[in-house]
Amino acid sequence: CCSMAVCSAQERVSLQQQGFRVTEQVAGIPTAVMGEAGEGGPVIAILGEYDALPGLSQEAGVAEPRPLPGPGFGHGCGHNLLGSASLLAATAVKDYLAEHKIPGRVRYYGCPAEEGGAAKGFMVRDGAFSDVDIAISWHPAAFAAVQEAISLANTRIDFSFVGRASHAAAAPHLGRSALDAVELMNVGVNYMREHMPSDARIHYAYLDAGGVAPNVVQPTAKVRYLIRARDLVELKRLIERVRKIADGAALMTETKVEAKIVSGVSNLMGNLPLERAMQANFDRLGPPPFDDADRAKAAEFQATLTEEDVTASWRRIGLPVRKGVTLCDVVVPLEVRGAPMMGSTDVGDVSWVVPTVQARGAVYAIGTPGHSWQLTGQGMLPAAHKGMVHVAKVMAGTAVDAILNPAIIETAKADLAERTAGNPYTPVLSPEVQPPFDMSKATA
Incomplete structure (x- = not known):
């Protein structure tokens, strides 16, 4: 995989080529970038990431451990897909606003170092989201669903x-x-x-x-x-x-x-109005358009997992176990709630100051553990790209719905105000804490 400096530069070039107004070094972070398009309001933020993990290098599409020569970094959490889908969604919203001459702004935030660097926390602390109306993001997963708003x-x-x-x-x-x-x-x-x-x-x-x-x-x-x-x-x-x-x-x-x-x-703050708006887009689209070749390839990777891995994946999402299913073929209903997510994300800080919603995008075989060589190995497969485009459509549709229907934004803001009443946001990062210098590296 590329370093975050290279990934950030590639995203900057893509933003410029697509006609976004680009701001570099957001919050003083060398690899943080923001692209804005449109005029007036509301302001919709779409969040992307692109950092990798040490020790998870893996040859693409190979269902056995086969690290690539080099520094050993790999996208074992799928952030290569995360940033790409978010940038695609932001571009789609930009084009829609321009074509239909609708007021509103869309911003793509390229956020480095989610895996430990907490870039979004620094960006929130330094005011990068101060005029944003709602924020939308996603994370690679095995199922297509609205992300349950629980994290540590x-x-x-x-x-x-x-x-x-x-x-x-x-x-x-x-x-x-x-x-x-x-x-x-x-x-x-x-x-x-x-x-x-x-x-x-x-x-x-x-x-x-x-x-x-x-x-x-x-x-x-x-x-x-x-x-x-x-x-x-x-x-x-x-x-x-x-x-x-x-x-x-x-x-x-x-x-x-x-x-x-x-x-x-910070922990992730939910937002029911935005979750309902995103669910409506999932329901309109249905599950990703995987084919038999995708399912066969996913079966190769699923065969490297334990039965417990696969069973746990179904239970985490809150659905009954269906043996023999390798790729997601459903949209998880909003009312289905699985096990709490015991991990953490710096999207949490954004969610305390801006109404925020996240999607799960189905991009890899059911049962694939996070931070594993199996996940890295699936990140460039056709199924991953289909799932990436699918969730980009969900995010873009949610953003457009919010722009066309101001009540969505109004109720989302009211929901956040109610959740934080008497418990206002206090940044985990005090003013003297500076972004880690290695935030420009692949694992910052």
Whole structure:
């Protein structure tokens, strides 16, 4: 896959070629781009992404692990399709407004680094959506459906410990191990898991284990924590508890600790009027037009999965299991609700300040896990392209319906105001937090 710098440049060129007015470096992020077309109001935002994941390189269309030579990045979450379909939808809306001489503006927001960089959070914080009336997005999936508005808020925090080096055998009493502090912190957090909400999640990864010499007491160590919770209130509680554990680990080891917030996202806020408008477009179109060749190819990838993978996919969407079905052949009704999504998305921040709706686009075999080589391998198949065009039509239709029927936007804004009454949006990212410098890379 291409780096985000290359993907962003390609999208900028495409926007310019299609006649959009282009703004680069949105919110100071080098790889964030925005294209606007039309005049007057309302303003409809369509959100795109294009970042990849490390370790998920895979030869296209091959149903066995076969990484490509090179840096090892792959679109294991389908963001190559996400950005392309959103740009296609924005272009369709632009052309419709121009052809019919209808007032209104459509904007395509190219948002890098959803996988950890929280670009949309920085963009919201810095006012990039301040005059937007509604926002529309989607995510690659196995089924065609309106995205259920449940996701977890999260924050990534780096905890850096500093101790004192010494000879681990000759003078161990003179050393103060930063690595010991990290390990004690991890133990403390692991015990805390017994006493936190069941829908919260905490993960960590070592960024610096203190070196490679075991005979040196490690003077530095760093660990990155990803803390997730159902909403911002509970997230703040968990963050404070984790900070106290880090302070306790530093106290026990006579080291010093510094915490730095890297990124963070809010939980997703639903919007029933927009969900109904999007469902109407799904119902008009029906499922994607997959053919027998598409289903046969999907069967090859489904054969690499476990029965549990396939069953879980049906249950997550809220439908009864239908064995032998490889690709989506239905539109999931709006009233069908599956299991809550335990992941996170920076679309959540947009949804707190602008009425927002998301689609699921059926682009890969039922049962395909997210962040897997199987997903990467299906991202350039004909079925993926058919599903991508299908969901672009859904998004474009939803946008046009909102422009032609102002009541949709009015009721969507009222819905958001009711949901946030007494609980206004507070950015997870404080003003001093800056976008990660690696946000221009493929995995930022």
